[in-house]
Amino acid sequence: MRREDNKYRRFYTESDISSNNSIPVSTDLFHLYSDANKAAEELLASCKQFRSLAQHARRFVAARQNGQNPESPSGLKQLLGSIAPVWLTPQQDLPERNLQIVQQQLELFVQSGNLITSNELSAKVTSCVSALDVADESTPGIQVLGIPTCNRNQMLVRCVESYLSNPVNGSGISHLHIVDDSDQTDPDNQNRQAINKLCRRHETNLLWIDRSYRTRFAEQLSKAGDIPEDVTQFALFGDSRIPFTAGASRNTLLLQAAGTKSTQVDDDTINEIRPAPNMQDELALSTEESHKFVFFPGRDAVSEFTKQHKPNGSGTGNNFFSHHNTLLGRHPGVLVHNEDEVDYDRLSQDRLLKKMRKQDAHIAVTFLGALGDSGMNHHWQRLARNEHSFRKLVEDESSYHEAMCTRQLFRFVSHRSIGDTIYCMGMNMGLDTRRLLPPFMPVQRNEDGTFGVLLHRYFPTACKGYLPYAIRHDPPGRDFSVDKEEALRVGPLRTNDILVAVLLALSEQNDNMGNNGAKNLAAVGKHIKNMSGAPEKVFQEEVRDYCADLLTIRMTFVQQLLNERIDAPDYWKRDAEQVVANFKSLRDSADLCVPSDLPGSTGERLALLQDLMKKYGDLLVHWPAMWRAAVALDKVETLSC
Template identity: 25%
Template structure:
């Protein structure tokens, strides 16, 4: 924005405007990515990319750092002055810096953000057309897979779509594989669809050829497609198999316990939302499973067409014709602003919400969230307790949303693999969260698109998430996952911002390998610091929720206090650094050795992945495929 535009925009501000409403509003601002260096007792040298350093008083820099949401500048100043208990003299001193902050590049307006984003368009971009739906399965889950296959086949046939179906199976038991393959083949024949199968035998043949073609380390391909260390939950390996099988194309990957029943959650308040560094979903838990399903209205919709509304699209094309005040920027963070500097912004993955099973090990994720049954009156404690036992949850969006990979749910994901995407972490739960973080670090301009739609998620088993009051009795351990450790490691890496995807991916892989190559005691020390930082941040967030949610019922506050006490206590136990999903079956020392191996293996996989994908691409272009027709062995 030019200086005269700024001068014309600083009058008649609504100091309560936070950018969350669609009505016309005065110009709104937030701070950009910048670094402040000490240049004296009360002076800072502030550096913004492509700008010369500017000297500023420390109180001005502190003010700027607090402006993390789009608001009018007078609104920002009023909030800051209130937090500091300032008088008129201090307020006037800060006001005198408004224009300098903008001209130095420390602030960006909503209009400038919109203009920059709308200008990003690729002339060679082509629409994404999904040609394959891939299913990930494992173990004795043939009944679930058959249900999912029938559901998605019916949807594509109803809407006249011609796609193939591909099953990636990580079952270890040959009997389970044979039963699933035979039943799936029969079901596919009944449905009149083409179904291919990638099990142990097919993946082994595929891996052998990938190693020969790519000249990569055999252990990297082995880790990509299998579970060589017996860590468990090889869903990520299945997704890697699907991506390699379909290298160079666009595909949809879904879990075997998803049903293709779609419900719209679009409120119509905005045309598009932009976000980063946060979770864009509203999440609710219900006292009864039926309540979760009745909270949405399932309706006939073309699943693939819905994914294709965002998948492969440029951000500029999406913004064309959408007024700036119909774009919600309330959850937009610094990562999005960094991403715009790459000069590209294309949606490489698409995601949906879900209704039904929450797909999490404990309710500690849901309990502090705003949208839960704990908002009910105090006499509803029984209903509150039941909400954690029901396994009924809803994750939804009110607006089509585009952002970074902070949240990248893999339950039903669209993948634009016409250009290089990273591998999924092959084993353990939450591999999709690692994938999102890796995409953000490696793929310049890559965005995730999130649709205001819910899929039905219904899995087997009666195990319910534990509510905070049960954690201490039911499972002695800190509640975090290995994926959070890996994401924290990657967060310490500085990507080469001007490098291409291959160079970025290999650089990140080397960084992860170096982290894992530390001597045992140094690795353990680094691991301890990561876990303690994670637990500390969680405790601060929960204490903040207790402080701010003054109207929350006492039973909820009691649960959160108990969970906080438990978390603080677990920080003093010898196994505080062991993730939740690794607690059983191994000693603490065995788990630490396993984690070091897993981290090193992912680093090597990232280094070799570009060559592995190139080999898979060549094989596919030559018409060679290693999946088998689904039929009884």
């Protein structure tokens, strides 16, 4: 993808992200802006697309003239850098002196390597992969499909049938693992018998993991790995005080598949593959959120879209497992080396290239998109859509309000992509369980968010892969839309929202993590245990600070959008202003770090959070030993199906 050599975009190095004052700031910028250091950070963050220095300068000066951003905390610049906005070039008269000083600052960024041309970025990628001495070995295909389920008998049968019926060209799986956490009875085991029949028809081995099986599995892991029983119990069962334990079921599936490649899908998904609109052939490298969205007014519109957009033929384009296999477990550098052309429009950090230089780099998880229910807790992020998705969102006021409120959408990427962000949606995942992966938080929702942060920040050789296809997501009894107030809501924070803030903050504080994911897990686990062992007031103040920092980052991000999108419609601006106000209100509230999803009074919820985080810290410390024990148990087939 060649462009003129006089057009530049930002590029962050590891030192830019970890150090608060690492980017150069010109003397004249201090004369122009009283907050020159902050202004320089904002200027660099705004240079997201390849443009001339003059164009970058005009956009920034106009944004600054339009309004000031709220305070930004030190650190966490990586998150802000990955989501900084892009919008139209403002057409307005701007002070010539301001433009000159800002352009001088941009030239300083060019000299420091923080702004680079397309050719320079291409050279960085080429240099990264040319030095590799890694054979392009074919990796074994996915063998295991894992499904966590709870009280969804008929839906589970629908799900299993869709995945087992669809493999083509001999690329199906050989083992189906179901973790059944149901507390409702299944008369005469009809549900299990129906799935057993499907497995026999499709020559797939079934492992039905009920509570009694998990109890024996936990005992075996404790014994084989010399792991405290309360740790394995928390990993595989969660906590008796918390009814939602999908993360514990996911951990069970991880450990059962340890040693081979696997997938996990939710029981409310259907294996109806749909290709991304305008799919591109190139492989893409991305350190930024790269999903695009099409919004639907309701389920009927999704069904109609599904009928009209079917895969061509019955080849691998219609095979869920084949799609995951194209990237899962592969070395990212080898994949790039084998491509004729690579798209790097969203490659803005050296972190991904640093990973790709490692001999043992690999794509640890892969994702397809989703068609149907969004599976997302918040809608405010839709205000921040880039390029095509955003322009479609705001082109008409009536459809805009509808799109902000609907839960029905098509989420996709346009390219096969290798990424390095915290994104993780557990709805459908390919997992390279041949290697150590982090655990899910065993209790409460957003357990996949904690997994995504751990993998991104604490596993320096692990990358993520995204495929330009989507599966259906059709959960029961869920409204197809929410009201506008709910759509713009940013809180209250739940247990795992708080834990994500803690994990992000701790990764910022630790600049000396090594290449060993197991040691990194143990280190952060010990830190969380120490945090949780502090007096209640000390613990709560530390957690509150971490949550406030993350909310300030998000508030700053939305305020930047308001400043830069000068020509955006007023109805979008009003909603963005409301989201900024919502973030500020939540950040400044007395109940900021009181988890909304835990039972009891404020004091009881805070005490339970502290106890859960201590258990989670213990889990991280012992998880590598648990993984090794699971691999050994699988090899000697200690447990029978």
